[in-house]
Amino acid sequence: LKPAAVEADRVAADPTNIPGPIKRSSPKTHEIELETTEVVAEIEDGVQFRYMTYGDQVPGPMIRVRQGDTVILTLKASENNAMLHNVDFHAVYGTGGGANATFVTPGQSKTIKFKAMYPGAYIYHCAVPRLDYHISSGMYGMIFVEPKEGLPEVDHELYFGQNEVYTQQSIGAQGMHEFDHEAMRDEISTYVLLNGEKKAITADRRGPVKVKKGETARLFFVNGGPNLSSSFHPIGNVWTKAWREGAIASNPERYVQTTEIPPGSCGIFEMDFPVPSTIHLVDHALSRVASKGMMGDIVVEGK
Amino acid sequence: LKPAAVEADRVAADPTNIPGPIKRSSPKTHEIELETTEVVAEIEDGVQFRYMTYGDQVPGPMIRVRQGDTVILTLKASENNAMLHNVDFHAVYGTGGGANATFVTPGQSKTIKFKAMYPGAYIYHCAVPRLDYHISSGMYGMIFVEPKEGLPEVDHELYFGQNEVYTQQSIGAQGMHEFDHEAMRDEISTYVLLNGEKKAITADRRGPVKVKKGETARLFFVNGGPNLSSSFHPIGNVWTKAWREGAIASNPERYVQTTEIPPGSCGIFEMDFPVPSTIHLVDHALSRVASKGMMGDIVVEGK
Amino acid sequence: LKPAAVEADRVAADPTNIPGPIKRSSPKTHEIELETTEVVAEIEDGVQFRYMTYGDQVPGPMIRVRQGDTVILTLKASENNAMLHNVDFHAVYGTGGGANATFVTPGQSKTIKFKAMYPGAYIYHCAVPRLDYHISSGMYGMIFVEPKEGLPEVDHELYFGQNEVYTQQSIGAQGMHEFDHEAMRDEISTYVLLNGEKKAITADRRGPVKVKKGETARLFFVNGGPNLSSSFHPIGNVWTKAWREGAIASNPERYVQTTEIPPGSCGIFEMDFPVPSTIHLVDHALSRVASKGMMGDIVVEGK
Ligand SMILES: [Cu+2]
Ligand SMILES: [Cu+2]
Ligand SMILES: [Cu+2]
Ligand SMILES: [Cu+2]
Ligand SMILES: [Cu+2]
Ligand SMILES: [Cu+2]
Ligand code: NA
Ligand code: NA
Ligand code: NA
Ligand code: NA
Ligand code: NA
Ligand code: NA
Ligand SMILES: [Zn+2]
Ligand SMILES: [Zn+2]
Ligand SMILES: [Zn+2]
Ligand SMILES: [Zn+2]
Ligand SMILES: [Zn+2]
Ligand SMILES: [Zn+2]
Ligand SMILES: [Zn+2]
Ligand SMILES: [Zn+2]
Ligand SMILES: [Zn+2]
Structure with missing residues (x-):
């Protein structure tokens, strides 16, 4: 393959670079x-x-x-x-x-x-x-x-998005990958990505998110698809509360290991970090992890 | 392909042609x-x-x-x-x-x-x-x-069903399509349909459903499959209430964008129509919309 | 294909061979x-x-x-x-x-x-x-x-697990099947199994589970995947209560026909047996039943 000139050094969104909680009690x-x-x-x-x-x-x-x-x-x-x-x-x-x-x-x-x-x-x-x-x-x-009443305070709010990419080349083949419309129609993906690059938010690439033992976090997760559901799971942790489809007006589910988020939907998840560890965020359709690049890490520091 | 003689002009179910709400308080x-x-x-x-x-x-x-x-x-x-x-x-x-x-x-x-x-x-x-x-x-x-206690009144009740079709031909190829058992085994569909025909309930074919601004509706949705989950979504609208799997004895979820309905299951959805618009009902696995014929429309009239 | 020497006569877990309910009120x-x-x-x-x-x-x-x-x-x-x-x-x-x-x-x-x-x-x-x-x-x-408070008493507790197998041979081809890593990457399975063998828990192989009319059961279901969601359904019955993802601290859903359990997750289901019958436990992605071996039976005895 012919390599192509790179026009942007990074597309992976920084999971921590998002607007903060809303304190207002009137519209804007x-x-x-x-x-x-x-x-x-x-x-x-x-x-x-x-x-x-x-x-x-x-x-x-x-x-x-x-x-x-x-x-x-x-x-x-x-x-x-x-x-x-x-x-x-x-x-x-x-x-x-x-x-x-x-x-x-x-x-x-x-x-x-x-x-x-x-x-x-x-x-x-x-x-x-x-x-x-x-x-x-x-x-x-x-x-x-x-919601008008706001959300409970947490120590960290994080933002992740999943999408799958269909190319005419094999995963890892060096050079410029061209889009494969037929593979997309058949829903057979080349890459499955968290924040747009292979293992973007891990030590292998842009670095993990860091939190401290005893803290809490809220994850905002969006699944672009276009076609694949995500069986979203935090390896070594659990969703303390999970709002399926991002439907925050519904009652959350408690202590959920894996939540299937359809393409064109979202999830909101609360997490506790009681022990130092590295948490891998994955789609638990595991060939997407083992073969297609889907992983993001949260490092819980402390002892 | 050889064209085949058509024996029925229409198979698409009319979404509005269904039995009305039950008013009885005794069995029948x-x-x-x-x-x-x-x-x-x-x-x-x-x-x-x-x-x-x-x-x-x-x-x-x-x-x-x-x-x-x-x-x-x-x-x-x-x-x-x-x-x-x-x-x-x-x-x-x-x-x-x-x-x-x-x-x-x-x-x-x-x-x-x-x-x-x-x-x-x-x-x-x-x-x-x-x-x-x-x-x-x-x-x-x-x-x-x-349920014995009945359901809240709405202005319209609508009925939709999704299924995918596996044929030996390519989508749109003119003539008689033969069933493809191997494609079905591999779960690689040719058509994904709402009410049995490509974009049946849109202006392109049998015409959309029409409602008026300010009205409400209840959708009864069944996913035949046989194999694909539907990430059912109303483009330009939201499920005000959603009963996943059609399990009406459970609490509904509120303001749900997309609900994954497995094959062999149903969903019940309530909708509001606060603004004039055309709502596209889709499976948000979007290649099924862009390439396989999956769409149905509700036109909200008014100004 | 060359047949291989069989080293174990059975790998299918016995659905009834599991630890009983916990009666303790203190930790152990x-x-x-x-x-x-x-x-x-x-x-x-x-x-x-x-x-x-x-x-x-x-x-x-x-x-x-x-x-x-x-x-x-x-x-x-x-x-x-x-x-x-x-x-x-x-x-x-x-x-x-x-x-x-x-x-x-x-x-x-x-x-x-x-x-x-x-x-x-x-x-x-x-x-x-x-x-x-x-x-x-x-x-x-x-x-x-x-949970600390224990669970309601039922007459039977049963244990089932689903996983899909990817081999280089066609389903049913006699002899030794070799693993197919490329098929796994593409998520195109050869077998989809309940308790590790084709129709293991049916009269065709290890025999069904037997219960009596009027009894109740709790099913513990685990989906190994690695890749496929299971649209788990009891043919001829319904989940009286369903805890999606096995999240027992959440409220159960009522009278659920089919529950999508992602790979890397579980479900807990309660069932009633009001009539004598044979119940087929299936993944309602039905080509997995018709073509890939996914089925397990519960026989409800009585008259
Ligand atoms: Cu664009
Ligand atoms: Cu959308
Ligand atoms: Cu038939
Ligand atoms: Cu069925
Ligand atoms: Cu191992
Ligand atoms: Cu896991
Ligand atoms: Na490719
Ligand atoms: Na774990
Ligand atoms: Na075809
Ligand atoms: Na919209
Ligand atoms: Na095979
Ligand atoms: Na039935
Ligand atoms: Zn911190
Ligand atoms: Zn894990
Ligand atoms: Zn790691
Ligand atoms: Zn009207
Ligand atoms: Zn939309
Ligand atoms: Zn339209
Ligand atoms: Zn018994
Ligand atoms: Zn059935
Ligand atoms: Zn049987």
């Missing part, structure tokens, strides 16, 4: 901008891929608002793009969740206004006609609509 | 007849397929009874059939859910009597030895056992 | 030994496969403790083994759920000590680097951490 209007980009970056060392992103990161920036807030969202398209893009928010009532009103050609911008009427963690994603290709290439993220 | 005995048929019809324009059905429709007729009611069910087999069929009701205690007692040869009828002892939305389906082939060809539907 | 320390073995046995008549097991059975021995109990677990490796093994308990806080501390070479033993801090049914499984291969070959079982 947010002006939020998302930029769609197309950029060659590496899935793993020596493996190039043409990503499509929101904000040059996978998953795209986490948006956080309060139930009842208004969002004025501007979708920009980089002038370097070759394709059309848009955005569908599962948190929004209305045709395409905003997709029809946000189609942007290269260099263009579109603005929509919506009110976040119901609480929960929802996916946003590109929804052009070949939306599966765009999401597989990285175009998805989360909007979290915080 | 129902005499219900289902006819099994084998019929060539079109999955999409120019693509013929030999369907197997209950009542010449996919999904088969929705049956609605009250918890504690008695059902005297007669399964008829059309004289034009070539194969054996029967029916397994997930709402029934007893060997095969009635399957063993309802094997019918062409032209034959069998009658069983059962009491609906527990509430919920349950699949019925053919359960002969190659049951995956029969269900993939269309032999499934829903029996809804309404 | 358990000394538990698990032995890892590699053994050729038959998946079905004439089809040999090199199993890897805990205790020469699939699923491995069910471990039962009370929340707050301490476990001193010794993992032994048979001297006849060729490979490394270990064990990851989803019931355990700590790196790898114990996997790192229990790597055993042939003939070696390792002991770990842990406290069962949260209640529920959890999988244990081998977690060496090619863990998908080891689990597919049989290395998984259940640890049930009983």
Whole structure:
């Protein structure tokens, strides 16, 4: 394979770089901008891929608002793009969740206004006609609509996203990987990734998340798919509380080992860290871990 | 491919043609007849397929009874059939859910009597030895056992069923498609369908469902499979309440974007329509939408 | 294919051979030994496969403790083994759920000590680097951490485990089947098994479970995977109560027909037997039943 010039050093979203908890008790209007980009970056060392992103990161920036807030969202398209893009928010009532009103050609911008009427963690994603290709290439993220009453305090909030990539090459083959539409139709993936790169959030690549013994965390998880359900599991730990589909208005389940999160959905998970350890976040369809790159680590420091 | 003579103009079940809510407060005995048929019809324009059905429709007729009611069910087999069929009701205690007692040869009828002892939305389906082939060809539907206390009033009740079809041809190839047993074994489908035809309930084919701004609806959804889970999602909307697996005696989940419904199961969903829009019902394994025909529309009229 | 010498007459776990309910109201320390073995046995008549097991059975021995109990677990490796093994308990806080501390070479033993801090049914499984291969070959079982308050009395408690096997041969081909790593990567299985053999717990092979009309049962179900979700369903019956993922501290769902249990997870199900019948336990992805050997039977005797 011919190697391709790398245009971005990193697409893996930093799990800790997200908006903080909302303290307000009254509604607010947010002006939020998302930029769609197309950029060659590496899935793993020596493996190039043409990503499509929101904000040059996978998953795209986490948006956080309060139930009842208004969002004025501007979708920009980089002038370097070759394709059309848009955005569908599962948190929004209305045709395409905003997709029809946000189609942007290269260099263009579109603005929509919506009110976040119901609480929960929802996916946003590109929804052009070949939306599966765009999401597989990285175009998805989360909007979290915080309940009016807020959430219990935790020590860390973390953000992870899973998607699978279909290429015409074999996993690890050095050089530029081309997208494989037939493999996608047959749902036979090449890579399954957490935060857009092979084992991105581990010591092997961008480094793990670090927490301390005795602390607690809340995970915001989004499964872009486009096709695979994730059997999301923390090796060496358990979800103390799990809100399936990110449906925070429902009662959580307690002490859940593995939660199946469908493509186009989310999960919210609370974790305790009673012992020093390295926790591997995985899709427990384990060939995706052993053969396809799906893993992210949380190191619990202490003794 | 050789085109085949079409024997039925439409197999797609009308989502609005279902029994209404039950007002009774005492038990009743129902005499219900289902006819099994084998019929060539079109999955999409120019693509013929030999369907197997209950009542010449996919999904088969929705049956609605009250918890504690008695059902005297007669399964008829059309004289034009070539194969054996029967029916397994997930709402029934007893060997095969009635399957063993309802094997019918062409032209034959069998009658069983059962009491609906527990509430919920349950699949019925053919359960002969190659049951995956029969269900993939269309032999499934829903029996809804309404709780004794009834259900809250809504403006519309709608009925949808998903199944995947395995053929030896490529999607869209004109002519008669032959069943592909090897593809079914490998779970690599050709079509994924809502109500038995490609985009049946959209403007492209039989027309969408129409509702009005401010109304509410309850969806009864059955996943025939035979093999694929459905990540069922309303694009541009949300399940206000969701009863996973159709288990109406459980507490519903609130504001759910996507619910994974396994093959051989059901879901009950309540929806609000606060804004005019077109809602696409999809399996959020999106290659099934972009490449395999899985979509149904609800148009919310108003301004 | 060359037939291989059979080293074990049976690997199918006896569903009734499990530890009984816990009556204690104070904590206890358990000394538990698990032995890892590699053994050729038959998946079905004439089809040999090199199993890897805990205790020469699939699923491995069910471990039962009370929340707050301490476990001193010794993992032994048979001297006849060729490979490394270990064990990851989803019931355990700590790196790898114990996997790192229990790597055993042939003939070696390792002991770990842990406290069962949260209640529920959890999988244990081998977690060496090619863990998908080891689990597919049989290395998984259940640890049930009983809640402090105990469980309601039932007449029978039963134990079942599902896993899928990937071989280079076709299902039923006589002789020794070799493992197919590429098929596993693509998640295209040869066999899908309940208790490690084709239709092991039916009259066709080891015999069904027998219960009596009017009795009740609790099923402990573990899905090893390594890759496939199970749409677990009792044909001719219903889960009166279902604890998804084995999360017993959550509220059960009521009258559930089919529950999707992801790989690396468990389910707890209560059943009533109001009528004499034969109940088939299946994965309702029905090609796995019709073509791949997935079925187990409960015969309800009486009249
Ligand atoms: Cu796009
Ligand atoms: Cu979506
Ligand atoms: Cu049939
Ligand atoms: Cu069934
Ligand atoms: Cu092992
Ligand atoms: Cu595990
Ligand atoms: Na939406
Ligand atoms: Na590839
Ligand atoms: Na049944
Ligand atoms: Na085909
Ligand atoms: Na663990
Ligand atoms: Na094979
Ligand atoms: Zn910290
Ligand atoms: Zn684990
Ligand atoms: Zn690690
Ligand atoms: Zn209306
Ligand atoms: Zn959507
Ligand atoms: Zn449309
Ligand atoms: Zn008994
Ligand atoms: Zn059934
Ligand atoms: Zn049987």
